[in-house]
Amino acid sequence: MALEIKILKSVGAQSGGAVTVKLIGSLDTATAPDLERQLVPILAGPVKDMVFDLAELKFISSAGLRVFSNARKQLRTRSGQASFIHMQPQIQEVFEIMKSLPGVTVFKSIAELDSYLAARQQSHENPRAI
Amino acid sequence: MNLELRATPGEVMRAVDALWEFGHQRGLSESDLFGLCLALEECGSNIVNHAFDRDPRQSFKVLFEYAGNSFVIQLRDRGPAFDPTTAPERKPAATDDDDPPGRWGIQLVRRHVDEMRYTREGEENVLRLTKRLGTKSGGKQSHS
Numbered sequence: 106m107a108l109e110i111k112i113l114k115s116v117g118a119q120s121g122g123a124v125t126v127k128l129i130g131s132l133d134t135a136t137a138p139d140l141e142r143q144l145v146p147i148l149a150g151p152v153k154d155m156v157f158d159l160a161e162l163k164f165i166s167s168a169g170l171r172v173f174s175n176a177r178k179q180l181r182t183r184s185g186q187a188s189f190i191h192m193q194p195q196i197q198e199v200f201e202i203m204k205s206l207p208g209v210t211v212f213k214s215i216a217e218l219d220s221y222l223a224a225r226q227q228s229h230e231n232p233r234a235i
Numbered sequence: 236m237n238l239e240l241r242a243t244p245g246e247v248m249r250a251v252d253a254l255w256e257f258g259h260q261r262g263l264s265e266s267d268l269f270g271l272c273l274a275l276e277e278c279g280s281n282i283v284n285h286a287f288d289r290d291p292r293q294s295f296k297v298l299f300e301y302a303g304n305s306f307v308i309q310l311r312d313r314g315p316a317f318d319p320t321t322a323p324e325r326k327p328a329a330t331d332d333d334d335p336p337g338r339w340g341i342q343l344v345r346r347h348v349d350e351m352r353y354t355r356e357g358e359e360n361v362l363r364l365t366k367r368l369g370t371k372s373g374g375k376q377s378h379s
Contacts, residue, residue, distance in 0.1 A: 106252065133251070134280040135244040164251075164269070166276045167339035195269045198346075202339050 106164060108136035110143050123154035123222055129161040132169030141172050148176060153185035154222060160191035165199050177209055186210060186225070190218050236299045240279070242287035247279035250297050254308070261301050267368050270347030271306055274364050277340040278310050278319070286314025286360070305349075308364045317360055318353045319344070320377060352377050 109129040124147055132140060147155070155176055177187040190212045192200060200211070212218040236257055240246040251272045258268040279297065287293035295312035322341045344351065350365040 106248070131248070133244075133248055133276055134283070135248045164272065164276075166273055166280070167343055168280065170339055195266065199273065199343060202342060 106131035131164040137168035
């Protein structure tokens with residue numbers, strides 16, 4: 106099974122907003138290096154929040170978790186965050202291993218994620234607001 | 236079913252694809268199959284990356300056995316002796332941001348199969364993963 110990667114930049118991404126990465130298929134030992142390569146230029150920019158949409162991710166192994174973990178670490182150096190939405194139950198089970206790490210947040214819906222990101226954006230713009 | 240695979244990530248996934256098909260044909264549940272495929276991916280990747288350093292001239296063997304209420308995956312390789320059943324548990328790293336993401340693979344295998352059995356037969360590592368079908372896994376390990 107292959108991996109399709111769709112990268113969607115939201116408004117404000119150029120100035121440090123959120124980038125959504127939609128993954129379709131299998132994130133495994135053969136496909137994880139592709140994702141890693143595609144994240145390099147994004148993480149080299151000012152992005153603070155990265156959202157991985159896993160609605161159509163069918164399979165993940167530790168090779169995929171390592172890519173997420175590395176992205177999380179890089180984002181945290183700039184007070185950023187890696188977030189995950191629409192996780193299928195089997196993916197969620199694999200994810201339990203890294204879910205408790207700092208800088209990782211799992212959301213069930215876009216609405217939940219949006220309100221979280223809006224609050225974060227507000228705190229970036231006005232650090233005294235919260 | 237027997238497969239002989241070259242030591243590359245693509246070949247590991249060829250085995251995983253074959254397992255999906257083999258399991259679907261025999262009516263295994265998605266949940267059981269997912270766990271088996273994950274265990275195969277992790278153990279196969281370990282052989283490819285650590286025993287053979289992704290050298291495509293090297294090869295290893297995979298065998299699937301379906302016995303109705305259980306499923307066995309056997310991996311055979313001629314790499315250096317390595318017993319994954321003795322690998323230490325990864326300690327929780329909830330508050331340590333610098334903790335490297337190592338040993339996740341073996342932890343995932345342990346969660347998704349009921350038994351891991353390792354033997355060294357002559358020059359071969361033989362790893363046998365058994366999953367009881369239709370039950371929640373997370374099982375015992377042994378070596379000899």
